[in-house]
Amino acid sequence: MLANQIGYYSLLLGLLSSFLLCIVSAKDFNSSNNKINQNILSLSFLQLMLVVVSFLSLIISFVNSDFSNETVFNNSHTTKPLFYKISGTWGNHEGSLLLWLMVLTLFIFLFLIKSREQPKKYRILTLLFQQIIIIGFFLFVLMTSNPFNYLFPVPNEGLGLNPILQDPALAIHPPILYLGYVGTSVIFSSALAAVVLNYISKDWGQHIKKWVLVSWIFLTVGIMLGSIWAYYELGWGGFWFWDPVENISLMPWLSLTALLHCITVLEKRNMFTSWVVILSISTFTLSMCGTFLVRSGILNSIHTFANDPARGVFILIFLFVLISLSLIIFFIFQKKNYKDLQLFWLSRETSVLINNWFMMYFLSVVLIGTVYPIFLDVISSEKISVGPPFYQKLITPFLIVFLLLMSFVPRLKWIKSKIDNKNSLIIIFIISVMLSLLIIKNLKVDLLFNTILVSAAFFLFFTTLKELFDKKLNIAQTLSHFGFSLLVLSILFNSILSSETITNIKIGERYNYSNGEIFLKRIEKKKESNFESIIAYFEIKDRNSKTIELKPEIRIYNQPKTITSEADIKTSILNDKFLVMSHVKGNEYFNIRYQVKPFMIWIWTSVLLISFGGLMSLFKKKNEK
Amino acid sequence: MYGKKVKLRFIFLTLVLISLILTVFLVLQSLKENVVYFQSPSEIKSLIELDKKRIRIGGMVKERSVFINSDEINFIITDFKNEINVSYSGVVPNLFAEGKGVVAEGFLKDKNYFSATKILAKHDENYMPPEVKEALGDK
Numbered sequence: 001m002l003a004n005q006i007g008y009y010s011l012l013l014g015l016l017s018s019f020l021l022c023i024v025s026a027k028d029f030n031s032s033n034n035k036i037n038q039n040i041l042s043l044s045f046l047q048l049m050l051v052v053v054s055f056l057s058l059i060i061s062f063v064n065s066d067f068s069n070e071t072v073f074n075n076s077h078t079t080k081p082l083f084y085k086i087s088g089t090w091g092n093h094e095g096s097l098l099l100w101l102m103v104l105t106l107f108i109f110l111f112l113i114k115s116r117e118q119p120k121k122y123r124i125l126t127l128l129f130q131q132i133i134i135i136g137f138f139l140f141v142l143m144t145s146n147p148f149n150y151l152f153p154v155p156n157e158g159l160g161l162n163p164i165l166q167d168p169a170l171a172i173h174p175p176i177l178y179l180g181y182v183g184t185s186v187i188f189s190s191a192l193a194a195v196v197l198n199y200i201s202k203d204w205g206q207h208i209k210k211w212v213l214v215s216w217i218f219l220t221v222g223i224m225l226g227s228i229w230a231y232y233e234l235g236w237g238g239f240w241f242w243d244p245v246e247n248i249s250l251m252p253w254l255s256l257t258a259l260l261h262c263i264t265v266l267e268k269r270n271m272f273t274s275w276v277v278i279l280s281i282s283t284f285t286l287s288m289c290g291t292f293l294v295r296s297g298i299l300n301s302i303h304t305f306a307n308d309p310a311r312g313v314f315i316l317i318f319l320f321v322l323i324s325l326s327l328i329i330f331f332i333f334q335k336k337n338y339k340d341l342q343l344f345w346l347s348r349e350t351s352v353l354i355n356n357w358f359m360m361y362f363l364s365v366v367l368i369g370t371v372y373p374i375f376l377d378v379i380s381s382e383k384i385s386v387g388p389p390f391y392q393k394l395i396t397p398f399l400i401v402f403l404l405l406m407s408f409v410p411r412l413k414w415i416k417s418k419i420d421n422k423n424s425l426i427i428i429f430i431i432s433v434m435l436s437l438l439i440i441k442n443l444k445v446d447l448l449f450n451t452i453l454v455s456a457a458f459f460l461f462f463t464t465l466k467e468l469f470d471k472k473l474n475i476a477q478t479l480s481h482f483g484f485s486l487l488v489l490s491i492l493f494n495s496i497l498s499s500e501t502i503t504n505i506k507i508g509e510r511y512n513y514s515n516g517e518i519f520l521k522r523i524e525k526k527k528e529s530n531f532e533s534i535i536a537y538f539e540i541k542d543r544n545s546k547t548i549e550l551k552p553e554i555r556i557y558n559q560p561k562t563i564t565s566e567a568d569i570k571t572s573i574l575n576d577k578f579l580v581m582s583h584v585k586g587n588e589y590f591n592i593r594y595q596v597k598p599f600m601i602w603i604w605t606s607v608l609l610i611s612f613g614g615l616m617s618l619f620k621k622k623n624e625k
Numbered sequence: 626m627y628g629k630k631v632k633l634r635f636i637f638l639t640l641v642l643i644s645l646i647l648t649v650f651l652v653l654q655s656l657k658e659n660v661v662y663f664q665s666p667s668e669i670k671s672l673i674e675l676d677k678k679r680i681r682i683g684g685m686v687k688e689r690s691v692f693i694n695s696d697e698i699n700f701i702i703t704d705f706k707n708e709i710n711v712s713y714s715g716v717v718p719n720l721f722a723e724g725k726g727v728v729a730e731g732f733l734k735d736k737n738y739f740s741a742t743k744i745l746a747k748h749d750e751n752y753m754p755p756e757v758k759e760a761l762g763d764k
């Protein structure tokens with residue numbers, strides 16, 4: 001009860017502090033003092049603390065199962081383990097928005113601390129733009145999704161958290177992803193501030209690159225966590241489904257990746273200034289659109305929470321205001337760079353430009369595939385969905401060219417360059433083609449297409465591997481590129497070599513599939529605090545009569561009454577063995593799907609490598625200074 | 626007439642334009658091929674020509690219509706006006722049950738028989754896919 005009130009009032013005070021901050025910093029903007037007013041920093045810290053207090057009190061309400069709070073009532077239950085009571089705080093619409101808000105205030109505070117060497121006006125203006133976003137979110141939370149609504153009479157028991165969200169990966173996935181999303185807001189605000197002050201320059205590039213890197217790392221890891229969760233929890237046996245919600249997290253990532261490359265050019269050569277600003281704006285807009293589409297219930301997906309049109313309208317208006325504001329600022333203040341900077345075909349600058357074109361292409365494909373169904377539904381009320389073949393068909397051919405370019409273009413030097421070591425490149429290329437031919441020949445797949453694709457990936461793999469040993473180039477960058485080649489290779493072999501057996505089986509029955517035998521030994525029933533589970537004991541013998549035991553589970557949760565399938569996965573370096581079962585009530589058959597998925601662990605490892613490259617780059621920056 | 630720079634810029638712009646048009650064309654083409662339409666059993670009954678494309682069908686699983694043998698699951702999807710037989714082999718989502726909403730993706734064999742390749746997962750007992758709701762006329 002008390003926590004509820006504290007939470008609500010500290011939110012209100014937080015909003016008030018936003019207005020105060022705006023006034024104080026507007027006053028300070030034109031003052032002659034070269035240093036930023038100390039009050040601004042304290043106020044920003046106060047604001048952060050107020051939101052933290054609010055967030056903590058929501059957590060306390062969740063831990064105490066205080067059902068007088070509507071959010072807790074809707075999303076918690078007394079029998080839920082403590083860990084999921086806490087993670088349930090951000091497993092719902094209201095709580096997750098509060099988390100957004102908390103990260104927003106945290107980042108602007110960190111920005112103020114970390115930007116002491118930057119011009120005062122630029123810092124204040126960034127703060128002001130950020131406060132506009134923050135005020136928007138405060139209003140959104142308070143008006144449409146207040147996490148502290150009272151319920152009277154107080155119910156005895158809550159409705160419970162959707163069991164598929166009761167999972168460790170999903171407990172950390174939203175916070176990490178949000179750190180990435182919200183990080184882009186700082187880039188957005190500071191890009192706008194820099195445009196107004198005509199401060200888009202090498203210095204700015206160097207300073208904002210840290211924020212780009214941090215957001216990019218969190219976004220990458222956040223997307224990966226979501227993907228891992230979908231892999232083992234949803235039981236579809238894949239890691240990427242081109243589901244609208246997945247696409248929506250991929251779009252800001254693509255835009256941010258383009259920005260990450262582009263900003264190096266700004267930092268070193270003071271070029272592409274407008275493009276950097278456009279990318280900064282679009283990255284944040286895409287992050288916001290993501291939140292909008294997911295929260296508004298327009299997308300029919302696993303993330304859809306209760307639909308409330310008011311929320312959708314609010315975010316839509318907010319989004320509209322932000323986009324128009326940024327466009328107006330961009331067109332009024334952006335100074336054309338008439339300095340005649342020469343751009344040669346073979347140079348680092350062009351290579352970054354090419355990277356950006358590819359990113360933009362991938363981005364448009366994903367955008368069209370995601371938005372087109374919504375668009376069609378609105379204008380013709382025809383219901384459609386866009387399947388994975390759409391993306392595969394449009395992305396794969398371009399991926400080949402992308403991989404080939406990525407293999408040697410990053411070696412180019414600034415301004416004007418030529419390709420060194422042509423011989424070693426050709427040798428590596430021939431080796432890659434031979435190797436791919438050798439592998440693909442033995443598999444029953446389309447020879448030409450797959451060979452080209454795998455060769456391109458191997459080419460990148462070997463060139464980056466060689467560079468890692470040569471240590472001539474930027475190691476962080478090479479590591480990320482190496483990780484990317486590993487990712488593409490793992491995904492390719494995963495999709496080529498995966499095998500799947502589907503059958504219905506009774507207890508005690510044996511089923512012979514093409515590669516061995518599946519035996520359902522017995523089932524066992526167990527009772528846990530908030531669910532009952534049926535555990536099935538399977539023995540799977542493969543051709544080499546190696547036997548493995550897999551124990552998939554069906555869980556029947558009490559609150560809300562939901563059934564989930566827990567897949568059992570045996571992971572090894574070479575492949576994952578994945579077994580999931582389902583059961584139709586009152587039937588003696590269990591439906592099972594047994595999959596052998598090669599290189600699953602390498603997919604996750606390579607994504608970690610990619611983000612580790614980013615981390616190295618971040619720390620290298622600090623050491624240089 | 627024009628300087629070398631202008632010429633180069635012109636060629637460059639034409640190239641960008643051509644690639645842009647090509648891309649748009651490519652995207653639209655594959656969109657056409659890979660779009661999956663949603664239909665209700667009644668809509669299928671009123672079809673004049675059978676489409677060989679992949680479609681989605683949504684409605685309710687008819688009571689006492691689920692029948693499972695060792696390689697297939699057979700059931701009937703109904704929108705309370707018309708119904709269609711569905712056969713499927715694979716793992717059904719957890720909330721698949723008689724008298725509940727369902728969306729199946731696959732191919733039509735004829736107007737009464739649908740071969741599903743995917744039964745879509747629904748994660749909430751009270752949740753009804755908007756398409757199904759519409760197909761059932763908000764029942």
